[in-house]
Every structure is written in structure tokens, then in C-alpha cells.
Amino acid sequence: MHQIDPDMKACMDACHECHVTCLHMAMNHCLEMGGQHAAPEHMKIMADCAQMCAVAIDFMARKSAHHQHICRECAEICRACAETCRQLDGMEDCVQACLRCAEACETMAA
Template identity: 30%
Template sequence: MSLKQSCIDACLKCATDCEFCLDAMIGKESDNDCPHCCRECVDICLYTAQALARNSKYSSQISQLCAEICTWCAEQCEAHEHYHCQACAASCRKCAAECKEIVSV
């Protein structure tokens, strides 16, 4: 699998896991930015996957922003013990790592 395809896959998985987390956390108390970070993460992950798929000339910059938002979201969701938060955080960490690989190319 190519580096680009691996990043696209990680972005799509992250967006899905963030949607699950967002849905599960709506209406629940949170002492940090979860679930608000999930909304930001979904949007940037989908946009990054689209940009990579179309070979956008801004793929590196978009991937850098995606890595930053995913790292922030992972930090927020990791603070919660819920399964959906932990799964979201793991996907965010994976996506951030994949996006950093795109940036370094």
C-alpha cells in the first residue's frame, strides 16, 4: 500500500471513530474539549483524505494541520475512560502519525 493510500485510510478511520465518539458524548459532561475536538477532527480528516486523493498541491500543508488537530483530539479523548473515547484517541494518534509521514516526504 502506498504512503498516500495508508494516510487516506487512516483519515477515513479516524473520521468514523470521531463520529462515534461525538455521538456517544453528546449531552454528556466533559471537563475538556471532547467532544468538540471530534467535530474539528472529522472535518479535517475528511478534507485531508479528499486532498490526498486528488493530489492537491496543498496536501502537505493540509496533512500538517490534520496531524495537529488529531493530536489535540487524541489528548482530549485519552482523558476519558469510555471505550469510544479511547478508540477515538487511538485512531487520532494513528492518523496524526500517517499525516506526519506525508509532510516529511
């Protein structure tokens, strides 16, 4: 049985949490709040973030030779998502999930 590197496992867990949090918040809290919460640019970055986290998980699970630059991109998108979420009410869970994921991905990208 091959063991997953602990840093990679931690990053995959952070990516999973971010993926679920962004999707949940976008499709529930943001759509219910309307206004700026449901603005196209905000909804798009949240969808991008969730999708990129899922992609990063897949690349790490495969131990792809490309996982480092995928994780670097994931961190960048997570930070952008955190920044837009920080400006809106009730988005603290998303901000924290994105920042945790960005930090974990930056570790993997190093």
C-alpha cells in the same frame, strides 16, 4: 489506471478511520455519557478532527499541491483530539484512531 502511492493510501485509510471513529464516538458515546464528554470544547475538537480528516482525504485524492500542509494541520488537530479524549473514560478507540492518523499524516507532510 493511475495507482495511489502506498503511503498516501495508508494515510487516506487512517484519515477515514479517524473521521468515522470521531463522529461515531462524539454522536453516540459522548452525548450518551454527558458531563465532560459532552462539554462544548470536547465536542468541537472531535468535530474539527473528523472534518479535517475528510478534508485531508480529499486533498490527497486530488493529489493537490497543498496536501502536505493540510496533512500537517490534520496531524496537529488529531493529536489535540487524542489528548482531550485520553482524559475521558471509554475513549480509547478514538485516541488510537487519532494517533494513527496523526502519524500517517506526519509521514505525508514530511
